[in-house]
Amino acid sequence: MDQSSPRNTSVTVADVAHKAGVSKATAARALGGYGTVSDRVREAVTAAARELDYRPNELARSMTTGRSGTIGVVVGDIENPFFSLAVRGITDVARQAGFTVILINSGEDFVAERAAIGTLLAKRVDGLIVSPAKENDVEHLHEAVRSGLPLALLDRGSDTLDVDTVIADDRHAAENITRRLIALGHSRIAYLTACDTPDHRFRTAKDIGTGSVRRRIEGFLGVCREAGMIGTEDWVHVGAITPEHTQRIVTEMLQSAQPPTAIIASDSIIGLEVFKVHRRLGLSIPDDLSLVSFHDADWTSVTTPPVTVVRQPVYDLGATAAKLLVERLNGEAQTPRKVVLKNEIVERASTREARF
């Protein structure tokens, strides 16, 4: 798939010295930032290094083994318990295999994610595990793969990246919970996600850059369509990116002339805000509103009523991604593998028959 392009790891200090027309010792001083080097020489060496895409080899260990013993991980939001639990799965497996995990938070921001990948490449990690913020903006990941760095995708795949990928069956889980809500008589079901569109309105699932969420929305819309419901797209709300945004969206929704009788929260941070708002508005879950949240977050079992959730295999998503990456680093893997793990519905007490 990715053609083996010339690796920049083969570029040595000697190559840089040769190109800059200086001795190896001088180039090493300039590159290492120690000793005395004139400005002119430093510039020549810097230019040569840049042109050759030289990357400093920083560790004695990496000189002898070719490895730094680190796995770089880029996740969307480490404050989301989904990701912190997945990172534990990654770390447990990586540590067992002798790797240290270094983590960068992208804040679900594509530009920050790209910078993070750049930093991790420069830090010479041995492999990468990434949850791409946007499945279709992955040129920086292609670049990493072209540079020869093993990559595993976590929770979100990409059609254009043929690499080890571990996701959950999000579409199926969304179909399941939507069917249950419809069976309970709900026809005004809102789906609420942090993913956003340029004008903060939802039109089609294609506009949702985060693959896991897009698959859930496709599942939700598909089941609603099957059930003969129309205009369901209007019930998908995007842009719940902070608790304040979520509170505003949920308050407006619940105070509108046609409030939803059920809400599906795309993550537990959103679910928590729905719970807070319904209390503030003096509503009752499940009497006035049914709630189902993705992610079996710790708080969902201690509220009154406890919340029905999609229990995602979060720890296993992380652990499996790390396992695939470690196998690849150890030369035990050939073709890229795609693993789909099962979600599970945990019925608690936050849903009931719709009241008309």
Add this chain to the structure above:
Amino acid sequence: MDQSSPRNTSVTVADVAHKAGVSKATAARALGGYGTVSDRVREAVTAAARELDYRPNELARSMTTGRSGTIGVVVGDIENPFFSLAVRGITDVARQAGFTVILINSGEDFVAERAAIGTLLAKRVDGLIVSPAKENDVEHLHEAVRSGLPLALLDRGSDTLDVDTVIADDRHAAENITRRLIALGHSRIAYLTACDTPDHRFRTAKDIGTGSVRRRIEGFLGVCREAGMIGTEDWVHVGAITPEHTQRIVTEMLQSAQPPTAIIASDSIIGLEVFKVHRRLGLSIPDDLSLVSFHDADWTSVTTPPVTVVRQPVYDLGATAAKLLVERLNGEAQTPRKVVLKNEIVERASTREARF
């Protein structure tokens, strides 16, 4: 498959400077986060850089500034919302100053922490922010300081390390909540922490390696002593290191002949397990048991009853540590600074008068 798209690496500082209408030197200062730049100029340069998709060449940057543009952070447990929120504080300030944060989780394990510091040194980070797992085992941190790496301590100080330190007034907060519980008539007050001792028994606060927790326990014991209570040491329970451990400890405690009438949970993960166990045992908070938890975790306000907490200045702890470190990296700081931030008690409904 991979189209070779035009690389934005051709965008230089000069291009950004031109677009922002400032000198190249000013643009470099704004982009590099060093020197003095007005907010207006910084915003103009940042906007121009974003528009042009400027990406700093890390190698060139580290050669001219001697910096890699990264801050290494080592925290105890990224799954603890305390730390993930503190990391957001760190990241917000660091990003603003042009630094990428790379994070390693120590799992509160001293050996893992030492390895993490080694990895970050090898990766040539520009500075470190660490929450030491053990305040007295910090030789690896002395080593980092001796190697010239700026270090800031987060949430936990060390008497032997004279470096920038940001902590909260944990002793004072513990004194406050203990006084309130005693005023409500409680005399059997248990304190529960994840910190452990070799034989899992508590004898003296000196055995607690985590400084923030040691200060809380000292505050708790001091107020109990003042109130004439004896044997309070027996009411301090250590080793609540996993939900399972916590459940076992709390169940035994509540089913003993002399159950506590109030529990102070040293973090919100422990507080949540206390909440779960009291429900499982058919007890009532606050009628049978009063509960106060450190950390105003998201779930504490949605339970029935909502939980009285010590609201720690978590985000500010992280943001302040990053601010001190960035100032030091920019040469704007001389002697090490010790900052103590205030905790706040948030009274909810999980405490009441003790029943006899």
